[in-house]
Amino acid sequence: MTSNLVSTAAQAPQSAVSAPSRRKQAAFRLFLRKYAENRSALVGVALVLLLVVVAVAAPLLTPFSPRTLGNVPLQPPSLTHFMGTDDLGRDVFAQFLYGGRASVLVGVVAATISTVIGVLLGAVSGYWGGWIDDIIQRVTEMFSIIPRYFLAMVTVAILGANLFNVIVVIGLLSWPAATKLTRAEFVTLKTRSFVDAAKMNGASSWSIVFSEILPNAMPPIIVQTILTISVAVLMEATLSFLGLGDPNLVSWGLMLNKAQSFLTIAPWMAIFPGLGISLFILGLNLMGDGLNQALNPRLRREAKA
């Protein structure tokens, strides 16, 4: 392992043509190799990819529609209905596939909203410091302490349970982690020499923040985004489970809400959607941890220790 590290690092500066881009490529290859060495991280990617592909390809994978009422309700799993049917005779496998779409959609869009808010606040807070830093830190602390789930429930209940509100509310409540992380990165990175160099070249503060510091802070921000997706997926499932999801959207949480009344007589209605949520969250967490270890040499050593 150590010899690989040395040889990759030594090869990069040898060629005169576009050394920086070559070094970046070498670093990326090193990262890929480190990531591939981590078995649980690979399991994570596999799980996430599988669930995303299955959700996207839903219509190709099942002849059934998640909504069409069937003749035989509460059928146990069989060769025609892999996951059985629900109380209205609808195919649970089809609902499972289409339900994955809701999780992926809400998770990704809400996490993107959170990351944009978190990075903006964290960058301003960490780069400029002073009173604006104080205010942003106070607000961030407040949003990490108040009971986020209760606030999400009250807000969606009052504003109306639809897809747009669910995504926006989850996005607006999940940014504190990204803010804290980005702020910490900016506080460290702003003292580096490349920032001084950019300043001497007359770069504006905003251009330093976005073109100099942000690209260097990206790796941990990406890891955080993946973890935020997993947080958003769980929150979406929770809201749907409590009847606060979009009633027109098939989702794993809504399936579990319905399954509650038939738990004993039709356990398949409850088992599969819950497996979907758990595996998706597990995959995202494993992926986030794996990325973190592959990107952070110190953690890599600790994991080995």
Add this chain to the structure above:
Amino acid sequence: MKSTSVATLAYVIRRLFQAIPLILGVIAINFTLIHLAPGDPATLLAGEFASPEAVERLREEFGLNDPFYKQFLTYLGKVATGDLGYSYRFRAPVLDIVLDRIPNTLLLLFVSFVLSMIVAVVLAVLSARRPNSLFDNVASSLAMVGYALPMFWLGMMLILVFSSQLGWLPTGGMYSLRGERTGLAMVLDMARHLVLPATAFAAYFMAMAYRLTRSKLIETLREDYIRTAHMKGLSEREVLFRHALRNSLVPVIAVMGLDLGVMVGGAVVVETVFTWPGVGRLMYDSILARDYPLLLGIFVVVSFGVIIINLLADLVAALVDPRIIYD
């Protein structure tokens, strides 16, 4: 000694003052929500089937015809005097209904927390002693899975196995319908009802506390003073429990305290699945009934509770580890 107690007092006062903006923030959020709602805030608070007189009375009471800042002050005054509105469904003041349910939720939270901390710490010590051993790998993988299971699904699966299939434990509620209502029999009956919801709740705390304690312990065990303790001839057990664990637990509790707001959210789904008569189940019932005054009131009370527990956790951490005070 004297300067220490002065510093401690100053720290306590400083932390108390830091809680004030938090409390004001929660009230401001609630106030904003009332006004963000589609339609007339008075109609929202009075409920769907209120008479025009009731709506008019609420409009008067909340000063909804006043300028905005004055409305906020009116609302602030109401919250400060414990007036969180009136639930038309329960025909009772919101504060009374919520306070009535709080002990049941606290019991569930407390039992889950103690249970998970004990199990997590024991497992973390065994793992950290030999990192990457078979035991560590199995425990760490289980923690990863426990961390990913949604509490409500885990609860449903526990009911499926331990109530429906095996018939060992009740599916929900807090007491048996025809059970004893006095003495030890009542406590035992309640304990039987508590096992499954507390387990569903504890799995997540356990996974989190295990992961935090394990990594913190591994870090601590590499410190110089641990090596010194070993060289002094202390037994491994003494080094682990007296030195390493004590210094690792404070940051763990601090991190868990910060996540408290997320954790209490679990009370809603766990109490819903197990029909446990706490604040969480009340929340679910109010969502179904769209009982807005009650929803908003629960949010205020739970937020205040979380802020207070957070404050207490910080103070306890400062007492255990006085270095925090001087940070």
